[in-house]
Amino acid sequence: MKSDQRNPGSGTLWLYSTGEHACSYLEDRSARTVFVDPAFPVSNAHYSRLITQGMRRSGHFIYQPGCAGCSSCKSLRIPVADFCANRAQRRCWNRNQDIRIIQRPPVFVQQHFALYRHYMSHRHPGSGMDEHDPERYMEFLVSNWSDTVFLEMRRGQDLLGVAVTDRLADGLSAVYTFFHPELARRSLGTFGILAQIEHARMNGLAYVYLGYWIAESPKMRYKATFRPHEIHTGGRWLRTP
Incomplete structure (x- = not known):
């Protein structure tokens, strides 16, 4: 589902949220992931801005945790x-x-x-x-x-x-x-x-x-x-x- 909009400096992109799934790091927690619209024409310049906002990539997907009631994941x-x-x-x-x-x-x-x-x-x-x-x-x-x-x-x-x-x-x-x-x-x-x-x-x-x-x-x-x-x-x- 659509969850948010963000402007990384050149055009507005949509962020989407997954449903809940098991957390990979904390056994007693469920997790939710927010990711950048895969259809958005991302560039390295966009990513350079988004990573300063706490985001991260895996392959070509840019994401961040979006878990309700939990903020344990911190970008470092x-x-x-x-x-x-x-x-x-x-x-x-x-x-x-x-x-x-x-x-x-x-x-x-x-x-x-x-x-x-x-x-x-x-x-x-x-x-x-x-x-x-x-x-x-x-x-x-x-x-x-x-x-x-x-x-x-x-x-x-x-x-x-x-x-x-x-x-x-x-x-x-x-x-x-x-x-x-x-x-x-x-x-x-x-x-x-x-x-x-x-x-x-x-x-x-x-x-x-x-x-x-x-x-x-x-x-x-x-x-x-x-x-x-x-x-x-x-x-x-x-x-x-």
Whole structure:
């Protein structure tokens, strides 16, 4: 059903709301999702504005939680210029200095896909994502309007991980990171975020957007360890020291 109108800077778009469904993060909750009209001709410039309003993309869909009586999902972003790594993050960065970050275009690469399937089979077995074929894999990570890059993590010729990120007007948006699950000691998920912070810093970008954070969800708590960070709440960004 139609739920709202929004002007992202060029034309008015409609927002639609789904019916209630089970929450993916809080077992005792139901959820509702608000998403941008798929027929609207979205551009990366539109998305750059909408993400500052707390929205997010998955594939070519732009969405935000719209749950009645619950506001646990908060958009979180890191102000790059002020970011200060904690001890664990500094150790992670130093431990992985033998890794090269190589920027690649958002095209299908069999080696990337094989690593993605391997990661999903270990981290998210039975989720459906571990059964993605090449087409669904690319639909999940890339859209035809986003300015997306794949940041490879390589040690020599070995591919250790890939951080998929969107380039926006004011920053980067972390889309998804996958890596060899056997390399737990390297903390490649954390390293992928640190690499995006450094990539944003080198390119003069103000923020790295980490998507939605839920304080009650153990899966999401790692995002709040990157400090300082800003939370989108009540229509504005508030900094947590």
